[in-house]
Amino acid sequence: MLAARRCLPALLAGAMAGLAAAHVHAQDPPQETGEQSPEPDRVVLRNGSVVFGTVTDVADGSISIETDFAGAIEIAQAQVVEMQVRGQHSLKLADGRVLGESPIEVREGELILPDNSVSLVDLERMDPEPWELGKGYEWTGRASIALVYEQGNTDTEEADYRVNARANGLNDRFTLRALGEIDRVNDVKNAENWSITGKYDRFISDQWYWGLATRFERDRFADLNLRTYLGPYLGHDLAWDKYANVELELGVSYVRENFIVEDDRYYPGMVWTIDAKSDWLGERFEPYFYQNGVWDLDDTSNVVVDTTVGVTFPLIGNVIGAAELLVEYDAGTVAEVASVDQTYRFRLGYTW
Structure with a gap:
């Protein structure tokens, strides 16, 4: 009996401590188990x-x-x-x-x-991006093809290819443009031409730049074995509230024209380039215009102008389609070859 009396205070003290601990635990805020979404x-x-x-x-x-x-x-x-x-x-x-x-x-x-x-x-x-800080270049480009295959009284095979690539840096950029065409009728080749253009631009300001361009061009069925030019130019970037972006370039070059039959020509030439793209139809459709011209400063009646106008549209991912018109004018072509050549094409391409 005496032992029970001695244990009773200890039991009461333990019970009181347990109740106090339970009361304190009940006052603790509930712990959140889920993650809060970040503030916008x-x-x-x-x-x-x-x-x-x-x-x-x-x-x-x-x-x-x-x-x-x-x-x-x-x-x-x-x-x-x-x-x-x-x-x-x-x-x-x-x-x-x-x-x-x-x-x-x-x-x-x-x-x-x-x-x-x-x-x-x-x-x-x-x-x-690193290139915007002067570290390396941003590579962009587009490659496309246009194919035609017809069978009947006349078998026609046409293959057209084009590659445009550009490396953009903080202070300069490099541009490569290559295109070509091979046509056959009844297994006989009746068109074979290609051209390669390389350019280097150095920025003077946000809108002005100077550059150096070279071009190699061949069209066997127009009697042109090889046309080359090399020279400097001055360029200007124009932008109208994201509705259109235009690059205008004007310069002088030394031009060499080697023909298969006709006499070769060498002359100083005025060279211009217009490269325009527009977003006024929205993000899905991009109208474009490209023109490159060479004007003979010794014989002002001799001028060569290549013009391309069209519109691109997205298909799947980076795959795009394009409908375009290509007009090629050469005032110095031989008499047996037309000075104007027009071509309508639907292209399938890839952008990066």
Whole structure:
């Protein structure tokens, strides 16, 4: 009995401690087991509109943001007064500075930096590619073919190929353009021509550049064994609010024309190139225009102009189709060959 009395206080003390611990545990907040979704980026416009989503890019004066309600949209940087972009991003400014990984915050149209602030319009690129920092080149291009095969009274086989490739750097770029055609009628070849053009451009400013171009061209059935030229030029980039981009180039070259039958010609020539693309039909269709011309400065009646106009459209992934018209004019061709050649084609190609 005496032992039971001695144990009773200890049992009561243990029970009280257990109740106190249970009470404290009951007051603890419940533990969350699921992961919270990240907060969206926030963009406030000058007109008071607020856009929530994920900012995917800042380039060319526009902010690209992926939204739940409208998909991908673009907003002019000049229209943004506040912006918060989650995560860490590298930034390239208009003055050439590159900032390391940091969040993006904009207040009253000013991009807040660690040591100062700059106007948001001075943010040239978010997360720039290495080539945009002067490290290497960005390779882009397009390869396409056009085939025709007909059987009947006349068997016709036509094969046309074209490759356009460009390496873009921060201060310069390289361009390669190659095309050709082989035609057969009743197993007899009646057309065989090709041309290769190589160019190097060095940027002077955002819109102006100088360059050096060379071209090799052959058309056996037009009596042209080989036409070559080499020379410098001045170029200008034009852009109209993303509706059209035009490259205009004008220069002088030394031209050599070697013919199979006719006498060879050598002369200084004026060379021009027009390369235009447009987005005014939307992202799915891209009209294009390309022209290359050579004008004989010794004999001004002698001019050679190749013009291509068409439109491309996407098929599957990077596979595209194109419908185009090619017009070739050569005022110096031999009498037995027409000076104008027109060709309509449907092309199948791949872009990278």
